[in-house]
Amino acid sequence: MxxxxxxxxxxxxxxxxxxxxxxxxxxxxxxxxxxxxxxxxxxxxxxxxxxxxxxxxxxxxxxxxxxxxxxxxxxxxxxxxxxxxxxxxxxxxxxxxxxxxxxxxxxxxxxxxxxxxxxxxxxxxxxxxxxxxxxxxxxxxxxxxxxxxxxxxxxxxxxxxxxxxxxxxxxxxxxxxxxxxxxxxxxxxxxxxxxxxxxxxxxxxxxxxxxxxxxxxxxxxxxxxxxxxxxxxxxxxxxxxxxxxxxxxxxxxLRLTAAATAVGGAYLTGEEIRLSSRPLPETAPILPPGALSVAHLNAHCTLCHSCVQACPNGALEPADDADDIRLLGKPIISPYLGFCQYECVLCTQICPTGALVPLTPEVKRTSRLGTASLNLSECVVIKNHTSCGACAELCPSGAVNMVLESSELPEPFLEKEFCIGCGACQKACPVRPVAAIVVEGLYIQQTAKPAVQKKTTDSILADEFPF
Amino acid sequence: MNRRFFLKSLAAAAAAASLGRPWSPPNHALAAEDIFPDLVAVKGADVRLMYQRAMTALGGLERFVSQGQKVLIKPNMGWAMEPSTAANTSPALLTALIENSLALGASKVSVFDNTCDNWRSAYSRSGLEQAAKDAGAEVAPANQESYYQKVSLAGATSLPSASFHELYLEADVIINVPVLKHHGGARMTAALKNLMGAVWDRGAMHRNGLDTTIPELFLNKKPALNIVEAQRVMLTGGPRGRGDSKYLAAGLLLASADPVAVDAASARIIAEAGITTPAYIDHASKLGLGKSDLSQVNIQRLTV
Structure with a gap:
């Protein structure tokens, strides 16, 4: 040339x-x-x-x-x-x-x-x-x-x-x-x-x-x-x-053979070594969808933060405070920043190392990242007697609903089996600095009960013009 | 050509003819209130046709929009849900409204919503972004506080000030196009509640109570026209809608310059499913924003 x-x-x-x-x-x-x-x-x-x-x-x-x-x-x-x-x-x-x-x-x-x-x-x-x-x-x-x-x-x-x-x-x-x-x-x-x-x-x-x-x-x-x-x-x-x-x-x-043996050995033992963990801590941060468990995320994540940068809701941040040193800097969901959008699977699709396993939107909808817990005594409906419902409004899985209890205002009611831990309720809740509904992460992610799908025929207005 | 087609064509032609009518100066001898009804309710199946009929009855969109004005259309596009779920305003209605505004010589038509779901997902899954762009409107983001400006609300007791989107503040004419739905917290969402998507203060409003803060948003600059879509009305699981949400096939479109009257009428529709009328309608009436007593409202009922 x-x-x-x-x-x-x-x-x-x-x-x-x-x-x-x-x-x-x-x-x-x-x-x-x-x-x-x-x-x-x-x-x-x-x-x-x-x-x-x-x-x-x-x-x-x-x-x-x-x-x-x-x-x-x-x-x-x-x-x-x-x-x-x-x-x-x-x-x-x-x-x-x-x-x-x-x-x-x-x-x-x-x-x-x-x-x-x-x-x-x-x-x-x-x-x-x-x-x-x-x-x-x-x-x-x-x-x-x-x-x-x-x-x-x-x-x-x-x-x-x-x-x-x-x-x-x-x-x-x-x-x-x-x-x-x-x-x-x-x-x-x-x-x-x-x-x-x-x-x-x-x-x-x-x-x-x-x-x-x-x-x-x-x-x-x-x-x-x-x-x-x-x-x-x-x-x-x-x-x-x-x-x-x-x-x-x-x-x-000879050099190449040695290198290949080392690399092959590293491949076969890598996950094993990295998955071995100390006893499970009581609580875990909310991991991104597809992370499977703290151990799995620890084993595969390289801290490239592609997921953190790509999250359309800005919900992910690097963990800055973790019991397990290996979790430091790993992506976690911070509901006060943003929640994990129900049908979005972007982070799982772009993760270059397989730390986040690719999910389909269908699987994602029942993938439980954490569980919400409701502190009714702090809820503005109970405390201030004003109508709210921000949590139920945002809840995509039907876990939080507004129901009429003793008071005349609808108050939130949580059914944990439907909760996917997306954090939407915590983000929407107007109570600060600690929301009246908060999500705790899971050490090992679970599958939630799927949201009820029931097709009903539309009812018809009795009056043509009811006013 | 069968009879139904003939009738439809006739109605369409009439509507088109009335829309195409050259603008004539208003007749000051008769006030607009005397000629036109306060509220129009149109029963039908084709939302475009219903829109045209409603506008004709109200004296045409030209009563509200004139040449060279900046128009803001505020639909409900807060949810990453498909049009079939009726969680957002339907794209066909938005298209009709944008085309009509541009045909009247509006210099710019903008559309935005401070969404609850991720804004890009909501804009695209609702089908409204595409519909608005195709019709020639500018679709603006509303997901950052920097787009909003603080405005004081004179006479407000629970929300002394609110941050409105800059497009809302700079618009000459605002048209409010919500969809009627059940709402878990506020009981119902229609014209009054829809303005929550024009401001940044959602948290403060929830904190201070929705029933009193919602009407107070109308104390600054308010929409000239409110068009409530009540074709297929979500009765449970609102505002987002769930897999087991129940619906009411109401087949209605309501239009009025009075947001309180249009909400009071909407509340009657949704009351058929046992939903209590939200207290914010009465609050709005007390603030002098409109009439909540429908016996005082001149309603024109039409069927297409």
Whole structure:
């Protein structure tokens, strides 16, 4: 391919990443209008797939995970260069900075300590502590870590290129291990290379040693910029054998076998380890629909907060006070902010790791997230003798109804077997700071008695005009 | 062509002809109240036709809307429920009203509701957003406090001030188009109760008592016309409606400039199912917002 060809491909690469970034942001700003984007893009994020896989996720996560793994074994870190939205924003930062003042990168040799942070993040995640990984995984940063983390990372990127991708990012680290053994990759043609260093100067991964005529393929992000500046086509993409380099050999094979065993083992034991829990606490926060149980949510959630951002009612927030440290930062429903809309299943459909199991609206309607309890002595009907009924008005499952008791005003009556714990009654209740009807979460979600469905024939007016 | 079709066409043609009639200056020798009834009730099956008949009887929408005015139409679209559940105003009625307003030269027709369910779900599942947009109206969000402005309500005792949607405050003409339903807390919802969707103060209103706060919303700027849809009336499980809700096939459409009279008539419809007349109607009458005693109201009853 010509220099011009690489340049155009590099532009396409930049635009692909930025498009994904913009689409994601647009979709999270207006979730209901961008549903297809929300259902697709988060599920292509390798960090989420990796976490989903590590926690023993379902087939729909395992398959795309393996596809990206295989593609990395063939072509290297294609994902980091083309698809990672955080990577795209960092490339943009580098681009803008180099337009202001010319920026040249130097070669930096790889060191073992670059693996420390990523391995620590993956390890803590695997044993069930999600917070470290949740803060530093690229997709999570794009969705929920916007401030102050993203600006800081972009400023670092403007000076140091994509150093983050090669020394912090857990996703990048896994792909780096795979890319080291990739069959195809970028190589410096030793016989034609002029040693001018143009490629090194533009490499944001600092992985080209233009003096030693070597390119570290583990850290190469396939950003294509080197090929786009090389004056005589000495930087090219191909298989090692064909280009006269040593092909991945026995050592690689052993490394890959070890990695595959570790990953397979992690997959098989991940959920088990993460599900094991201490004795159940008395009360639990209200979990989002499809979370199944506190243990299940703990096992699979990566704190990307896609659900928190997408909830059309703004009902979800990260848990900031939990008995179980593993629940910190996990999405919970806060009825004072908003309630869980009866037929809405958006969060369960977009969750990229399977922490929220996809529900159909039919199943959702009887999925019990918590149980309401009514404190009649605080109710305005009883306390102030005024008509209200806000709770019954909002209750979608028929659990709260206004009935005539002793007083002449209708007062709320709760039938818990119909309650789905959506929190609509608590949100609507005018009594504050503590509502007269509040929902307690469930440690393990249940199925509520379905709302009564009874078709009756419409009655007819006795008088044509009853006035 | 059978007889029924012929009659329908005749009625439609008459209605169309009357709507198309060029506007003529009002005759000041006779006050509008003398020519036109206070309240029109139309019995029928086709809501569009019923609307046209009701408006003709009231002297046409041109009595309320004139060229270049900003019109706000406030339907009940507070619930993420399909039109078949009669939890919201029916889309066909909204369409007719918007088309009529635009045909009269309204500069802008806006539609909004401060919904109870999630606003996007409610706007779309009710079918009203699509109907309003197709008819040429502007559908505005009303889900954030920033859209509202605080206005004091002179003479109010339980709700001294309320935050109204800016479109409500800037409109030249407001048309209130509720659907008649049972309401668990307020007993009934029709014209008076529907204005709760134009303000932000739902919590305060529930806290201070619905019966007294609901009428007080009319102490600021009030709708010029109230059209209550009572085609299929939800009798139990309101206002949202449940899987076992009972309905009354009333087949009625009521229109009046008097929100109290139209609610008093609505209460009679719903009383047939044993629903007590809400106290807010009498409160409204005491505030001087209209007549709750129907014997004082000049009602025209029509069938299409």
């Amino acid at each position: 010509t220099k011009k060809g690489w340049k155009s491909l590099c532009l396409i690469r930049r635009l692909t990443g930025l498009t994904i970034l913009v689409l994601l942001w647009a979709a999270f700003i207006n979730p209901q209008s961008w549903e297809p984007v929300l259902k697709l893009l988060p599920k292509l994020q390798f960090g989420q797939l990796l976490a989903g896989f590590f926690s023993g996720g379902p087939v729909r996560i395992v398959i795309p995970f393996l596809i990206i793994v295989l593609s990395a074994l063939f072509f290297g870190r294609f994902f980091c260069g083309f698809l990672c939205p955080l990577g795209a924003s960092m490339d943009l930062a580098v681009f803008i900075r180099s337009k202001i003042k010319r920026k040249t990168f130097a070669f930096i040799p790889d060191r073992w300590w670059r693996s420390l942070v990523p391995v620590l993040l993956l390890g803590t995640f695997w044993v069930g502590l999600t917070i470290p990984m949740g803060q530093l995984e690229p997709y999570s940063i794009i969705i929920s870590g916007l401030f102050p983390l993203l600006p800081v990372l972009l400023i670092i990127a403007a000076w140091r290129g994509r150093a983050f991708c090669n020394s912090v990012c857990p996703t990048g680290w896994v792909l780096k291990i795979l890319a080291k053994s990739a069959i195809f990759g970028f190589f410096l043609k030793k016989d034609t290379c002029l040693g001018c260093g143009s490629c090194r100067k533009v490499c944001p991964a600092s992985c080209i040693d233009s003096d030693g005529l070597k390119l570290d393929r583990g850290r190469c992000l396939i950003c294509l910029q080197c090929a786009a500046v090389c004056p005589n086509g000495s930087l090219t993409f191909g298989a090692a054998d064909v280009l006269g380099h040593q092909a991945p050999g026995r050592r690689n094979f």
